[in-house]
Amino acid sequence: MAQIDGLPPLSDVIRTHELSAKKSLGQNFLLDLNLTAKIARQAGDLSGCDVLEVGPGPGGLTRGLLAEGARRVLAIEKDARCLPALDEIAQAYPGQLLVINGDALDVDPLAHLTPPIRVAANLPYNVGTELLVRWLTPKAWPPFWQSLTLMFQREVANRIVATPGSKAYGRLAVLAQWRSDPRIVMELPPEAFVPAPKVHSAVVHLDALPTPRFDADPAKLSRVVATAFNQRRKMLRSALKGMAPDIEDRLLAAGLKPTERAEQVPLEGFCALARQF
Structure with missing residues (x-):
């Protein structure tokens, strides 16, 4: 799987570019390209779609998205150390990868993407929930995205799909289930990441509904x-x-x-x- 695009294994990329994960940026890198490709497939048919990725790091999921046929990927990365590694991917996929060095909370993705658009990301832990709430609460609906395929701590993932009466049920469940159809599609153990976090992770896929389930302002x-x-x-x-x-x-x-x-x-x-x- 490491040879899907002729690029070196992610462990070599991290060693070459000295990309130790930073806790301050909520970074935990996925190095197994089998896993990143599997996550990319959870986003659905990417052919003919632009994809927004937040926090690509060394580009494991980025490579999976491109290998799965994404028309174009916009990768927003705050950590400038990752840019040389991402540039190598851009060279392997001419015209298909645009990398922006910046904070995803400040970047307008619509200035760089053409519908249909899907979002797929191993979100940095420190901004994941805030980004999800933003994507679920735009001024107009339907949103710019068709679907979200996002990695969270498993506890957060459980809150997104929680049902009434459970301890996990709260604001996140209501916002997510009002306007989308969320489901957990993958679970990953701590050892899948470098460094290994203290918690399990899960991938949640949310399909945008054409209209909210019930009328409300x-x-x-x-x-x-x-x-x-x-x-x-x-x-x-x-x-x-x-x-x-x-x-x-x-x-x-x-x-x-x-x-x-x-x-x-x-x-x-x-x-x-x-x-x-």
Whole structure:
């Protein structure tokens, strides 16, 4: 698998360019090209698609995406040390890889990509959740992306696909499941990475829905959900009392019991409550 593109194995690339992973950047490198190719395949049919990748590091997943037929890959890398290694990949795939040295939170990918667009990334641990929330809460829907295929700590992945009544169920599950169809498609042990993190990881694939599952104003839904889960052990009437003096009436109008807690409320219930505001 290391010879899929005529480039050297990732272990050699890291040694040549002295790319020790930086904890401050949330880096954990995947060196097995069999695994990176498998992750790339989880993103679906990439032929005819542009792909956004955040935090490519030495380019393991980048190579997988290109080998799987991605029309073009935009790789946003904050660590300038990785640029020479990524440039070698760009030379092997002329015109198919654009690398931007910058912070993914500050870069507008639409300035460099043409639809249809998929996102695939082994996200840096320190910005993964923030990026996911941004991609799930654009001003307009459908979003710029068709699907997201993202690596997270397994705990975060479980929160994305969690169901009501579980400890993992919270704001992330509501936001993800309101506008997309998320599922865990792969799990990886710590030893798959260099350096090995202390936790297991998982790949989550999210397909964008053409319209949200239930009608609700995005800003109001986000506020209701954030407020409710901010004090998740309290009854809804207590956790949400600051939102309206007649909160009990609004809860009842939404078909919810004021004595329930946030983790008991299904997605449809939160949307109904958001409509009461």
